[in-house]
Amino acid sequence: MQRGSPNRNFTAFMAGRYGADALGRFLSVCGCICILVSVAVRGKSAFFSAVFSAAALALLIWCYVRIFSRKVAARSEENRKYLSYRNRFFGSFRLLKSCFRQRKEYAFFRCPSCREVVRVPRGKGKIRITCPRCGYAFEKKT
Structure with missing residues (x-):
């Protein structure tokens, strides 16, 4: 029995799955920030460290569930809503930058x-x- 390359196996596994997008990147960055905050407050407050660790775990799990999900339409809609909020928030900064230039x-x-x-x-x-x-x-x- 011949085994395929790991890259080909992973590509076959990801076929039909949603994959990474802007919301997934945002969730993973927020999760990493929560981990860093958790490590920073570990010596000062065990409660806050546990809260940030739990938040980081939840964000990273949500990120990976979205990546491996087969419900492409639902994940695309979530990403579209996220991009809508993000563009509304950063749109005013884009206008200020353009005016300044x-x-x-x-x-x-x-x-x-x-x-x-x-x-x-x-x-x-x-x-x-x-x-x-x-x-x-x-x-x-x-």
């Missing part, structure tokens, strides 16, 4: 009506800005 050439204003961020060229004096989203016109100095 372009601050020398452009001025950024919020529409008083709908709160949309409007970009206008810098150094044009007092100009009338029309919001592309709601059509509200307002004057600002650039």
Whole structure:
């Protein structure tokens, strides 16, 4: 009886399973952080060390259950929801970063009506800005 290579065996085992994704990476990183915190507080408080160890174990088990799951549609939906929350959270930081990079050439204003961020060229004096989203016109100095 001929045995296959370990890589081929693992590939065959993973066929039809969900695998790793962004939520899985987040869970594993959180689990590792909980382990580090658990080790850091071990000498000071046995209770908190046990709580963080249990949290780390639960997160890592959840991560591996998701990786080896055959319910691909359910895991994809979980990942989609996670990415939606993550993008909503980091979206404001992305906007700030973009505004900071372009601050020398452009001025950024919020529409008083709908709160949309409007970009206008810098150094044009007092100009009338029309919001592309709601059509509200307002004057600002650039």
